[in-house]
Amino acid sequence: MIRINEVKLPLDHSEVALHDFVINKLSINKDQLVDIHVFKRGYDARKKNDIYLIYTLDITLKDVDEEQLLTTFANDHQVKASPDTSYKYVAQAPKDLTERPIVIGMGPCGLFTGLILAQMGFNPIILERGKSVHERAKDTFRFWRTRELNTESNVQFGEGGAGTFSDGKLYSQVKDPHFLGLKVKQEFVAAGAPAEIIYVSKPHIGTYKLVTMVEKMRSKIIELGGEIRFETRVEEINIDDNQVTGVTLSTGEVIPSKHVALAIGHSARDTFKMLHDKGVHLEAQSFSVGFRIEHKQAMIDAARFGKNAGHPLLGAADYKLVHHCKNGRSVYSFCMCPGGVVVAATSELESVVTNGMSQYSRSERNANSAIVVGISPEDFANDPMQGIALQRQLERNAYVLGGSSYDAPAQCVGDFLAGKTISQMGDVEPSYKPNVKLTDLSTSLPAYAIEAIREALPAFNKKIKGFSNADSMLTGVETRTSSPVQIKRGKDYQSINTKGLYPGGEGAGYAGGILSAGIDGIKVAEAIALDMLNA
């Protein structure tokens, strides 16, 4: 197959335009062209009234000597042989294997570690502290409605992990030479995700689809011989002479295994403490803190797409912004959710944490994203436990600022920039549930973060007209952007001081988002399988 990269066509190109382009480009006749497969489709909206679609195409030909054709195009960067993107299993478990690997956590990392191990015949045991996704959805929606928080079953904890109630964005900037991201997306499609997630450059799934997909993936793991236990918290990793020997559950039960994947996400603070107390090597890691900002989606669409706003191939517009401040801090937008809502994402009592989610349609009135300031380990004495303490302190402070009822503290951008305590809400109605309390956000974050955000918002307005409009809404606080901890692992994917412990995903500092956590989960599964075969 032949690949043609960077095929640029106007947004409203005709149906035959791709076909015509390929025939002209390769100098073939139409009978030689069997199929055009879109490997990727993105867009270039730098000029909002002159938007282009950018394709990567895989072309199936007949009666053409492909080697000869590639030689003809040897100096043309657009034309190459299509790479083999199929996933190859690294191992197959022998029939007499007695040890079962354990996977702690069933977010995207644990889900893919478990799935790939099951597909290779290793019969993993997956232990998840939260409930199955259906039950968990009930608990999470109940909290948003009634303020009753279940600390083991919420936005952070339960089957599907932290990204289940999310926009389900599926892109990442991690290097992926072996196309593991494609394997993740193919499994998602097999579980019911829209087929377009394979080829659009910024795919998203939306929260409701994610819930049913996770259920289907669970069934697949069980059919393949895996075992999944919900409401099963790992209380302790058992270690003997720097080698993992198994885990102890909250029920007191001990499950032996010399291969334990640790895919616990960034919010399992009790588990981080247990690991720290046990002497597993942890390091402090940078994270960011800030607010969710909301605008009318229509305003963002107009600013980004001009007269093309509303075009079905573009969907609701997103944005990505960064500003380097005079005080040395950087402020950036994070986890942007077009046409979505701000959600209450705490897993701890008397705390307020914001995040964002959307449906597949992205049809809610507001756009939201986190506007956050980077915090480095030097800000918390290079101590991983201090990073967690700082997050917790900000979340508890936000709870009090919001009126000690799980309402979130909020302020209009105009008031925030002017340093005014409260006026009224403008046109942008905050979407956070249960509710928001208008207040002064200037005490909700460290002074350097407030100073940086006050500088960044007007700067962002130069890139997206209307961004710092007085009625844009800020809701606080966003603290769980990434893990404040890294659980160091070596090239063999095992903890650098605890053999048999395989830290993976976002909580261990090796992923940031659903796709990269899934990719990391595959790598962890491969490492475990190879080590089990060698043992």
Ligand code: FAD
């Ligand atoms: P997690 O998904 O956090 O999973 C960890 C799992 O481990 C949890 O289910 C937890 O219950 C379990 N666990 C923890 N401790 C224990 C224990 N001791 N015993 C047993 N089980 C345990 N990313 C994107 O790419 N796109 C998005 O649109 C997006 N939106 C998001 C929206 C929200 C509201 C949130 C909260 C996050 C969002 N993210 C998004 C981030 C994304 O969800 C995470 O990056 C991803 O889930 C990390 O995967 P993980 O498997 O490493 O950890």
